[in-house]
Amino acid sequence: MPKRKRPSSQPASSDDIEVDRYVPGQTLPPKWSPDAYARWFFDFLRIDLATLTPGQLLGMRADLWAFVRPEIVLNTSWGDEHLPPAETLEAFQRDARAGIQRVREGQWFTLEQGIGYGIARLGNQVVKGRRSGTFEDLFRAAVMDTVQAFWDRLYECPRCHAIFLKVGKQKYCSSTCASRAHWDAFKARRRARDHHLEYARRTQKRLGANAKVRIKPRRAK
Ligand SMILES: [Zn+2]
Numbered sequence: 645m646p647k648r649k650r651p652s653s654q655p656a657s658s659d660d661i662e663v664d665r666y667v668p669g670q671t672l673p674p675k676w677s678p679d680a681y682a683r684w685f686f687d688f689l690r691i692d693l694a695t696l697t698p699g700q701l702l703g704m705r706a707d708l709w710a711f712v713r714p715e716i717v718l719n720t721s722w723g724d725e726h727l728p729p730a731e732t733l734e735a736f737q738r739d740a741r742a743g744i745q746r747v748r749e750g751q752w753f754t755l756e757q758g759i760g761y762g763i764a765r766l767g768n769q770v771v772k773g774r775r776s777g778t779f780e781d782l783f784r785a786a787v788m789d790t791v792q793a794f795w796d797r798l799y800e801c802p803r804c805h806a807i808f809l810k811v812g813k814q815k816y817c818s819s820t821c822a823s824r825a826h827w828d829a830f831k832a833r834r835r836a837r838d839h840h841l842e843y844a845r846r847t848q849k850r851l852g853a854n855a856k857v858r859i860k861p862r863r864a865k
Pocket of ligand 1: 817
């Protein structure tokens with residue numbers, strides 16, 4: 645049976661565009677899911693890029709592309725290379741953090757050039773599409789959508805002050821910050837211990853409550 649051909653003049657619906665957005669190296673699921681993509685994004689904001697291996701960096705670049713899901717890229721700040729190069733990732737982190745900070749302070753976080761789009765007929769329907777912009781603006785638009793959708797789940801980590809997406813009863817941005825905070829608390833408790841008093845109590849317990857425990861002052865060295 646001959647394959648049915650779709651007339652090429654017909655616009656693709658936005659549902660068609662969702663299909664198969666896989667970029668080689670991508671670790672994000674090819675099918676867009678708001679939760680998984682938001683989690684990736686807030687992890688991306690906190691990551692120290694200098695600690696990544698070349699393979700992880702490639703994955704990060706592919707994931708950034710996948711997160712933005714660009715349809716029509718008008719231009720990029722990095723020239724011909726397909727994916728955002730490793731050295732641009734930090735600028736994207738900074739840009740997004742600054743935007744979120746503006747929102748937290750009650751200011752507007754805005755696009756620089758703007759996003760273009762159009763409508764076209766698809767069968768009996770009219771669909772919106774041809775979303776276009778600079779890669780930087782398409783990134784900002786994706787950040788805005790994510791921040792807007794997950795605003796009530798965004799928290800500041802009490803240990804490192806980074807913004808993170810809260811899952812369940814999570815208190816810190818990462819297991820690293822959680823264990824550092826627990827270690828800090830543990831050390832603070834240790835410092836507060838009075839070893840002389842503890843010794844006196846231990847001895848009293850051993851000798852009986854009436855025993856007087858005299859603690860010799862420490863000799864100066
Ligand atoms: Zn933290």
